[in-house]
Amino acid sequence: MGVSFDLFGTLVTADRPDDPAAAVAAELAKRDVAIPDDWDVAYTEPHVDPPDGAEVPLPAHVSRALASRGVDYDRNAARRAVVAAFDPVVETRDGALEAVAAARERGPVAICSNCSVPELVGRTLVRSAFERDDFDAIVTSVGCGWRxxxxxxxxxxxxxxxxxxxxxxxxxxxxxxDGGIEDLSGTALLLEDVSLADVPAQLHTGEQQQS
Incomplete structure (x- = not known):
């Protein structure tokens, strides 16, 4: 058996900009990118038509939004602006360390996180109470292309x-x-049904049922 954890809202809380479009615009401006007059509209418009379930990396979305308004820019500027705009203060949730430790007692452990911002999951873990070797794998939607x-x-x-x-x-x-794992006959432990503090006991119960 293996255990995977969602990251944001499950193991940690991480603040995000109140106005993502404005935060990205501010970082683009710092990189000498002209901001379209209707940037708020451009940011919210769809510019990529991905397959069902696919992730659109936020830098790709921002790049297409700028291109849709005829803005010329350094192609790396969108990525650097997005990474800078989403630079969170991180707090490890009560019970998170214990839940991951309990999971490691029964088998390998992963992070499985929806996140469209490159580098954000890594920076979040660095700022959390976790160590990188607490997890055997880190899978992100921006990394694998699926949400x-x-x-x-x-x-x-x-x-x-x-x-x-x-x-x-x-x-x-x-x-x-997170409940999508059940479509593959896996098991979802959802925090609307079980508190994070109760996850170790739930994992122990599941291990007994498997033995």
């Missing part, structure tokens, strides 16, 4: 842990996204 509840991201997570999707327990806070 939960797409089966592909869970299949990749299970593969990284050396287990089948049916033998993966995924802990998360969103029934829609």
């Amino acid at each position: 939960k509840p797409a089966p592909e991201i869970f299949e990749l997570t299970a593969d990284e842990l050396g287990v089948s999707p049916a033998d993966l327990i995924h802990v998360g806070d969103d029934p829609h996204t």
Whole structure:
């Protein structure tokens, strides 16, 4: 058996800009990118038509939004602006360390996170109370190209842990996204049903049922 954890809202809280469009615009301006007069509109418009369940990296979206308004810019500026705009203060949630430690007692452990911002998951973990070697794999939607509840991201997570999707327990806070593991016959532990503090006991119960 393997266990994966959602990151944001499950293991940590991380602040995000109140106005993402404005935050990205401010960082673009610092990089000498002209901001369209209707940037608020351009930012919210769809500019990429991805397959169902696919992730659109935010820098790609920002690049297309600028191009849609005829703005010329250094192609790296969009990525650097997005990374700088999403630079969170991180707090590890009560019970998170204990939940991950309990999971490690029963098998390999992964992060499985929806995140469209490059580098954000890594920077979040560095600022949390976790160590990098607390996790055997880190799978992100921006890295693999698929967002939960797409089966592909869970299949990749299970593969990284050396287990089948049916033998993966995924802990998360969103029934829609994190509950997607159940479509692959895996198990979802949802924080609307179980508190983070109760996850160790739930994992222990599951281990007894498997033995």
